[in-house]
Amino acid sequence: MNIIKKKIVVEEADREKEKHLRSKRSSEKQFSYDIVLGEDATQDDVYQATTKNLVRDVLLGYNGTVFAYGATGSGKTHTMVGQSEGKHVGIMVRALNELFQYIETRKQRYTVTMSYLEIYNENIRDLLNPEAGFLELREDSSKGTGYVQVSGLTEAIANSTEEVMSLLTKGNKQRSCEPTASNQTSSRSHALLSVTVHNTRPVHERNVMKTRIRQGRLFMIDLAGSERASHTKNIGKRLKEGAHINRSLLALGNCINALSGSNSNKYVNYRDSKLTRLLREALSGNCKTVMIAHVNPGQSHREESKNTLVYAARATGISHKVERNQLDVSFQISNTEV
Numbered sequence: 001m002n003i004i005k006k007k008i009v010v011e012e013a014d015r016e017k018e019k020h021l022r023s024k025r026s027s028e029k030q031f032s033y034d035i036v037l038g039e040d041a042t043q044d045d046v047y048q049a050t051t052k053n054l055v056r057d058v059l060l061g062y063n064g065t066v067f068a069y070g071a072t073g074s075g076k077t078h079t080m081v082g083q084s085e086g087k088h089v090g091i092m093v094r095a096l097n098e099l100f101q102y103i104e105t106r107k108q109r110y111t112v113t114m115s116y117l118e119i120y121n122e123n124i125r126d127l128l129n130p131e132a133g134f135l136e137l138r139e140d141s142s143k144g145t146g147y148v149q150v151s152g153l154t155e156a157i158a159n160s161t162e163e164v165m166s167l168l169t170k171g172n173k174q175r176s177c178e179p180t181a182s183n184q185t186s187s188r189s190h191a192l193l194s195v196t197v198h199n200t201r202p203v204h205e206r207n208v209m210k211t212r213i214r215q216g217r218l219f220m221i222d223l224a225g226s227e228r229a230s231h232t233k234n235i236g237k238r239l240k241e242g243a244h245i246n247r248s249l250l251a252l253g254n255c256i257n258a259l260s261g262s263n264s265n266k267y268v269n270y271r272d273s274k275l276t277r278l279l280r281e282a283l284s285g286n287c288k289t290v291m292i293a294h295v296n297p298g299q300s301h302r303e304e305s306k307n308t309l310v311y312a313a314r315a316t317g318i319s320h321k322v323e324r325n326q327l328d329v330s331f332q333i334s335n336t337e338v
């Protein structure tokens with residue numbers, strides 16, 4: 001697999017090449033994306049290219065989502081979570097660090113809250129309070145069609161980088177992770193970290209004092225990887241987990257298909273999995289969304305990598321209008337003379 005700036009070229013296997021040669025068709029398949037990062041890209045390169053702008057946007061009152069997609073063992077957790085310190089820390093830590101660095105230099109009032117959950121075998125667990133058991137999704141139609149909330153999920157207030165990092169570490173330790181034949185540290189769940197930044201500041205416009213309220217929310221998601229039972233050699237519990245993972249990723253793929261390009265009028269079924277119900281806003285609502293597709297360049301991973309590339313190429317065709325969450329509350333200054 002050759003990696004060029006904005007394109008990925010997948011070469012067919014030798015046997016397929018011969019077939020293409022006989023039919024005089026190209027044996028290569030090209031996929032185009034906004035950005036393509038090669039095997040030598042550092043964690044910082046990935047953060048800068050994918051998430052840095054989302055952090056800035058969230059501070060301005062937009063919603064943002066970044067999610068890692070790809071087959072098992074392709075490097076999703078490495079990208080999103082990474083190592084706990086040093087140059088291999090992942091996107092979650094980098095984004096939270098940058099967010100607090102910015103807030104600490106500002107005089108405005110910011111409140112940062114954070115929640116962290118996992119979807120394991122179609123059950124939602126609070127990673128900041130796992131003792132709470134399985135949590136339910138509740139629809140709140142007053143906030144729009146399909147708006148869902150996780151009932152009883154911890155929304156922890158974080159006042160500093162240290163506090164937020166300690167919450168993140170606590171959550172990561174609770175994640176369902178098991179060795180499989182494909183990956184020694186395979187995530188068996190989808191992990192969704194949500195960070196909400198609420199900001200108020202006074203503004204003075206034409207004799208009117210106002211309080212400007214902005215709220216932005218950043219979702220950072222490490223999906224579990226799609227897997228083939230034959231590759232992972234999973235049996236029993238691992239096999240059941242794999243089936244749940246594949247089913248919810250299929251539901252996500254179906255939503256991406258329905259939302260992309262010429263299919264945009266098609267009915268989008270978010271109801272097939274908890275993952276798609278939770279991601280509805282990110283996929284089609286008021287949200288700037290970045291998908292990081294992971295592919296393994298090895299020959300033996302060619303089919304899985306191709307599937308990932310096809311979905312990612314479709315996702316580039318999804319577009320929707322994004323608005324800032326901002327509200328001005330005015331106080332009239334009257335110059336009444338007595």
Ligand SMILES: Nc1ncnc2c1ncn2[C@@H]1O[C@H](COP(=O)(O)OP(=O)(O)OP(=O)(O)O)[C@@H](O)[C@H]1O
Nearest residue numbers: 071072073074075076077078183185186187224225
């Ligand atoms: N860019 C990279 N540099 C160094 N090591 C990497 C890189 N990408 C992945 N790895 C290593 O490869 C292994 C598999 O990666 P990782 O666990 O991130 O895959 P995954 O896509 O999250 O898999 P799963 O879906 O099974 O959870 C890990 O040991 C990880 O540290």
